[in-house]
Amino acid sequence: xxxxxxxxxxxxxxxxxxxxxxxxxxxxxxxxxxxxxxxxxxxxxxxxxxxxxxxxxxxxxxxxxxxxxxxxxxxxxxxxxxxxxxxxxxxxxxxxxxxxxxxxxxxxxxxxxxxxxxxxxxxxxxxxxxxxxxxxxxxxxxxxxxxxxxxxxxxxxxxxxxxxxxxxxxxxxxxxxxxxxxxxxxxxxxxxxxxxxxxxxxxxxxxxxxxxxxxxxxxxxxxxxxxxxxxxxxxxxxxxxxxxxxxxxxxxxxxxxxxxxxxxxxxxxxxxxxxxxxxxxxxxxxxxxxxxxxxxxxxxxxxxxxxxxxxxxxxxxxxxx
Amino acid sequence: xxxxxxxxxxxxxxxxxxxxxxxxxxxxxxxxxxxxxxxxxxxxxxxxxxxxxxxxxxxxxxxxxxxxxxxxxxxxxxxxxxxxxxxxxxxxxxxxxxxxxxxxxxxxxxxxxxxxxxxxxxxxxxxxxxxxxxxxxxxxxxxxxxxxxxxxxxxxxxxxxxxxxxxxxxxxxxxxxxxxxxxxxxxxxxxxxxxxxxxxxxxxxxxxxxxxxxxxxxxxxxxxxxxxxxxxxxxxxxxxxxxxxxxxxxxxxxxxxxxxxxxxxxxxxxxxxxxxxxxxxxxxxxxxxxxxxxxxxxxxxxxxxxxxxxxxxxxxxxxxxxxxxxxxxxxxxxxxxxxxxxxxxxxxxxxxxxxxxxxxxxxxxxxxxxxxxxxxxxxxxxxxxxxxxxxxxxxxxxxxxxxxxxxxxxxxxxxxxxxxxxxxxxxxxxxx
Numbered sequence: 001x002x003x004x005x006x007x008x009x010x011x012x013x014x015x016x017x018x019x020x021x022x023x024x025x026x027x028x029x030x031x032x033x034x035x036x037x038x039x040x041x042x043x044x045x046x047x048x049x050x051x052x053x054x055x056x057x058x059x060x061x062x063x064x065x066x067x068x069x070x071x072x073x074x075x076x077x078x079x080x081x082x083x084x085x086x087x088x089x090x091x092x093x094x095x096x097x098x099x100x101x102x103x104x105x106x107x108x109x110x111x112x113x114x115x116x117x118x119x120x121x122x123x124x125x126x127x128x129x130x131x132x133x134x135x136x137x138x139x140x141x142x143x144x145x146x147x148x149x150x151x152x153x154x155x156x157x158x159x160x161x162x163x164x165x166x167x168x169x170x171x172x173x174x175x176x177x178x179x180x181x182x183x184x185x186x187x188x189x190x191x192x193x194x195x196x197x198x199x200x201x202x203x204x205x206x207x208x209x210x211x212x213x214x215x216x217x218x219x220x221x222x223x224x225x226x227x228x229x230x231x232x233x234x235x236x237x238x239x240x241x242x243x244x245x246x247x248x249x250x251x252x253x254x255x256x257x258x259x260x261x262x263x264x265x266x267x268x269x270x271x272x273x274x275x276x277x278x279x280x281x282x283x284x285x286x287x288x289x290x291x292x293x294x295x296x297x298x299x300x301x302x303x304x305x306x307x308x309x310x311x312x313x314x315x316x317x318x319x320x321x
Numbered sequence: 322x323x324x325x326x327x328x329x330x331x332x333x334x335x336x337x338x339x340x341x342x343x344x345x346x347x348x349x350x351x352x353x354x355x356x357x358x359x360x361x362x363x364x365x366x367x368x369x370x371x372x373x374x375x376x377x378x379x380x381x382x383x384x385x386x387x388x389x390x391x392x393x394x395x396x397x398x399x400x401x402x403x404x405x406x407x408x409x410x411x412x413x414x415x416x417x418x419x420x421x422x423x424x425x426x427x428x429x430x431x432x433x434x435x436x437x438x439x440x441x442x443x444x445x446x447x448x449x450x451x452x453x454x455x456x457x458x459x460x461x462x463x464x465x466x467x468x469x470x471x472x473x474x475x476x477x478x479x480x481x482x483x484x485x486x487x488x489x490x491x492x493x494x495x496x497x498x499x500x501x502x503x504x505x506x507x508x509x510x511x512x513x514x515x516x517x518x519x520x521x522x523x524x525x526x527x528x529x530x531x532x533x534x535x536x537x538x539x540x541x542x543x544x545x546x547x548x549x550x551x552x553x554x555x556x557x558x559x560x561x562x563x564x565x566x567x568x569x570x571x572x573x574x575x576x577x578x579x580x581x582x583x584x585x586x587x588x589x590x591x592x593x594x595x596x597x598x599x600x601x602x603x604x605x606x607x608x609x610x611x612x613x614x615x616x617x618x619x620x621x622x623x624x625x626x627x628x629x630x631x632x633x634x635x636x637x638x639x640x641x642x643x644x645x646x647x648x649x650x651x652x653x654x655x656x657x658x659x660x661x662x663x664x665x666x667x668x669x670x671x672x673x674x675x676x677x678x679x680x681x682x683x684x685x686x687x688x689x690x691x692x693x694x695x696x697x698x699x700x701x702x703x704x705x706x707x708x709x710x711x712x713x714x715x716x717x718x719x720x721x722x723x724x725x726x727x728x729x730x731x732x733x734x735x736x737x738x739x740x741x742x743x744x745x746x747x748x749x750x751x752x753x
Contacts, residue, residue, distance in 0.1 A: 076413075079410055079412045080412060081412060081413065201431060201432075202431075204423070204426045204431055205431075207415075207419075207423060207426075208423055208426060210412065210413055211409055211410070211411075211420070211423070212406075212409055212410060214371075214376045214406070215406065215409055217374075217375070217376050217395065217398075218374060218376070218399065218402075218403070218404040218406075218476075219399050219423055219424060219426055219427060219475075219479070220395055220396040220397075220398060220399015220400060220426060220427025220428075220479075221395055221396075221399070221426065221427070222394075222395040222396075223395070260413070260414075264414070264415070264416070264419075265413035265414060265415050265419075266415070266419060
């Protein structure tokens, strides 16, 4: 009966989140500075709602979902609730790629360069940390931090010499969806569906890994393969998100926390719930940014609203994360 | 090999990086035995256990249930071998039940959910380890001992025929230690192979059928607790002096560490001190002086006497005699020899009757000037007299003949120090 009490708690939660997600997407599509209602015949309304807002809302949803899922997976893998999806240098790599495109190519191919930068950063971290076969996750983390700082230094240098293009880099660093197009929404979905599904299926492996790689091995899990699969899937998710929206902070770190506070740390539930919650939070944040703050970078909204909310949650629940 | 479950290692090497910690270990473990791995800190006990469970790469032959360990898939290994780590990080607040249920992952497809049978099995092991009441608690809220029992329960829920334990009782209190180890014994009794790393040699001796002692990653002894736990081997491997005896209550080998003899370098170790006692009066004194590094001898002691057992345990030479009988002439002869060799003689006041009166007479004849008599505070010689006054008189006679009489061990020490030409060290009131 214990089994079913667990199911009766989690299944409604996932269904509820899914319903909220759909409602959020619909409502936010019809919200914006141009102020169209649900039923409107104003000229150009269909173009704005269907051609601009809807892809942007979808892109925000998929990017938020990607970041939150990757964050949840990385936190389990690194056995550290403070790990965020950028921890292995993805965001600084993406920033470097984007900055290079801004400075040397006059701002074309920014998303592609950001994606390449993010993936290169991870590959550099892997190849440095993974030289000696089996490596402890701590080595991976430290290498990620070191590589991040190195890439950030180059980005700072590029900012210094960027001249009048500097605001383009800065805006990219803060993250936003001004350039979101139907193709970005499709790209994000294209990564999220397989990678998110893979991580969802690996919920048990993540549970065991979150107690330690040796523990996972002793419990009959192929810990080495599980680790690289989780890292690979997370990297693809984060690199995709970074190439579309820049480095939007906070979502990937905090969404899994909020989810765990509500339903506990079982990754079989945390992964899908984070996916939905991350999407909802980013869509709402982006809608606020474009509706009330004349398209402020959404990263500012997520941190400005999210951080106090998170602190309030911590105070409510004590240290029980 | 045999048909039962077990581990067979031949010429096994394992370590971290390029350095081998475990070197050329060959041993095999069969079902139905509870084996303890013992050895000093850093000797490679845990490394050996981790090599067995394949989390550390090893070279050499390593077979689990008659099949090379390298041939197992991770899931097969999870069903064949359970492992209880010393401790484990707890970054997330899973419930106890969730952690124990993870033991069943290896047995179910990732696309199927755990069955009621899995839940039943986990409830059973929680019951067995006495933590049913904790099943819905967050693991982060558990004490170290409760968490250790959760780790044990999880390994049990794996339902493996081979169980490896890395210091399974290090965080447990006395009653839980014996509970857990009794459980391991009963598992071994049911045919499982149980191998544990132990720091507490007495626990190992009490519960294990077989002990393996390792030093510097190499096997140095393998056998029953009685065969492995000898003072010589312990001294060679741990560098410590111990008393080994058979515990009267359990009938198992029992160890007691001795205070380090090099602990009081201020005393003259070459001073020969003969202690004459009886009826348990000298046991404390023997321990006290032995701990201070004197060359000790003991006089005639009945083989049922506590003093005799103490002298034996401390490796102090003495003259064994039959209880409740006259001291034979050859024993007195031996005593005379000892008296002539001793620099100082300490006489611990003890009951004297017609049987052992001869000893006091001999002392009177030979050595009153080198004699120190210890008479406990608040007692007089008469209370030790079982020879109608003659014994008390003999004691008093020794005093008047020049023996030093003292009621404190410090007084004895002072005399001995004087004898070795040193000043007395700052007084210590505490016993070793």
